[in-house]
Amino acid sequence: MAQPQIPEMAAIILAAGKSTRMKSARSKVLHEIGGRSLLHHVLATCEEAKLSPQVVVTSPDGSDVRSAAEVFGAATAVQDPPLGTGHAVQAAQEALKSHEGDVAVLFGDTPLIEAATLAAMSSARRARADIVVLGFDADDPTPYGRLVMSTDGNLEKIVEAKDATETERAIGFVNSGVLLADAKQLFALLDNVTNDNAKGEYYLTDVIGLAREAGLTCTAIKCDEAEVLGVNSRSDLAAAEAAFQDKMRGRALGAGVTMVAPETVFFSYDTDLAADCWIGPNVVFGPGVTVASGATIKSFSHLEGATVGANADIGPYARLRPGADIQTSARIGNFVEIKKATIEPGAKVNHLSYIGDARVGPKANIGAGVITCNYDGFNKSLTEIGAGAFIGSNSSLVAPVKVADGAYIGSGSVITKAVEGDALALTRGPLKQIKGWAAKHRARNTKKSGD
Numbered sequence: 041m042a043q044p045q046i047p048e049m050a051a052i053i054l055a056a057g058k059s060t061r062m063k064s065a066r067s068k069v070l071h072e073i074g075g076r077s078l079l080h081h082v083l084a085t086c087e088e089a090k091l092s093p094q095v096v097v098t099s100p101d102g103s104d105v106r107s108a109a110e111v112f113g114a115a116t117a118v119q120d121p122p123l124g125t126g127h128a129v130q131a132a133q134e135a136l137k138s139h140e141g142d143v144a145v146l147f148g149d150t151p152l153i154e155a156a157t158l159a160a161m162s163s164a165r166r167a168r169a170d171i172v173v174l175g176f177d178a179d180d181p182t183p184y185g186r187l188v189m190s191t192d193g194n195l196e197k198i199v200e201a202k203d204a205t206e207t208e209r210a211i212g213f214v215n216s217g218v219l220l221a222d223a224k225q226l227f228a229l230l231d232n233v234t235n236d237n238a239k240g241e242y243y244l245t246d247v248i249g250l251a252r253e254a255g256l257t258c259t260a261i262k263c264d265e266a267e268v269l270g271v272n273s274r275s276d277l278a279a280a281e282a283a284f285q286d287k288m289r290g291r292a293l294g295a296g297v298t299m300v301a302p303e304t305v306f307f308s309y310d311t312d313l314a315a316d317c318w319i320g321p322n323v324v325f326g327p328g329v330t331v332a333s334g335a336t337i338k339s340f341s342h343l344e345g346a347t348v349g350a351n352a353d354i355g356p357y358a359r360l361r362p363g364a365d366i367q368t369s370a371r372i373g374n375f376v377e378i379k380k381a382t383i384e385p386g387a388k389v390n391h392l393s394y395i396g397d398a399r400v401g402p403k404a405n406i407g408a409g410v411i412t413c414n415y416d417g418f419n420k421s422l423t424e425i426g427a428g429a430f431i432g433s434n435s436s437l438v439a440p441v442k443v444a445d446g447a448y449i450g451s452g453s454v455i456t457k458a459v460e461g462d463a464l465a466l467t468r469g470p471l472k473q474i475k476g477w478a479a480k481h482r483a484r485n486t487k488k489s490g491d
Contacts, residue, residue: 048140048141051144052132052145055079055097069149078280079148081309083112100118124244126243130242140223143220153218158220161218174218219247233250297316310328317333318336319337329347346362346364347366349368355372358376363381369385370384373391377393377394382398382399388405389406392409393408398425406425409433429444438456447459447464
């Protein structure tokens with residue numbers, strides 16, 4: 041589905057908060073949901089909505105946050121010292137001095153906001169207001185600033201919870217903090233915000249009152265509460281993860297994916313499942329997974345950085361690591377690990393095997409307990425297994441090595457040299473039997489135990 045494009049709109053992402061309540065040495069906005077940091081979720085939404093430029097406001101010691109922002113090509117600004125949300129927005133003014141148009145103020149710890157919501161704010165801004173605030177109907181409005189709306193849809197004021205009257209406290213429509221305005225107009229209003237309050241800080245919300253005094257129009261639009269869930273603690277992080285997973289499950293089901301127990305399946309931000317996939321219970325998708333139509337992923341499988349082809353069959357209890365390329369109708373069975381290996385069409389690796397740094401040809405069969413010995417402690421080497429080859433159980437293929445098309449490897453062999461096509465290779469020693477040895481062994485030990 042084409043994503044909404046918002047013209048002439050920049051973004052300021054406030055990310056100067058500390059991890060005090062997270063009890064973490066890592067910056068709060070660098071904690072992850074769905075395999076991606078909170079900040080990167082917000083920046084990805086800005087990219088999706090074509091918001092440009094993007095400016096991330098950090099604390100003076102936020103070098104890690106600045107580095108993360110630069111990965112997305114965002115500019116950065118430093119708020120020093122921290123004097124409130126209005127002051128944080130002002131810190132981005134220099135970076136936006138050449139910007140003509142609107143600016144959205146977002147938060148690096150509010151990762152689930154949607155591009156469609158930003159588009160709706162932009163539409164409201166152009167249709168009827170100089171400033172648009174994003175609000176939500178809170179299940180528990182107690183801690184939030186109330187959005188006091190007039191009967192004609194204008195936002196009259198934002199009242200902080202501690203300052204609200206009894207009538208205002210009954211309002212369930214509350215402030216998310218997200219705001220949209222013309223950039224130059226916003227900065228002009230912020231120049232008039234004072235810090236005459238208990239905390240001595242400059243609040244972004246004060247621009248609403250100043251805007252109305254100046255004869256500007258303000259309004260608020262509504263989104264779901266989950267979309268503007270802020271993350272300030274580990275509990276909040278878990279709640280955001282749960283909300284993200286619910287969203288991803290809903291998208292997958294809506295796209296034609298079958299999930300037997302969707303509440304037990306976990307996605308990453310970029311998981312790509314085609315229609316008519318079948319996903320069993322307790323499957324985990326790490327980053328970088330693509331699954332084609334008709335593939336089956338059975339219970340307790342873990343996939344990361346892997347591609348699964350059409351009608352392939354994976355698991356149960358399979359692990360696909362980065363670089364695993366499972367092609368059409370290939371089979372990866374229980375307790376099999378694949379890493380940086382191509383399993384070509386119709387090939388089978390059915391049980392208890394490790395295949396790493398390898399190419400397994402079409403319709404080859406890998407027996408139970410087979411491993412490719414790809415690492416010598418310093419270097420990784422390639423194993424090549426040809427089309428239709430048969431690798432017997434409990435064999436070790438010591439890379440670099442090639443088993444040609446149609447070759448057979450006898451069970452229990454250690455293969456260190458190339459095997460010709462259609463040849464049988466085995467390295468087992470001859471069977472040796474000592475008649476009567478077991479009976480004598482038992483008799484000797486039984487006598488000793490009786491002494």
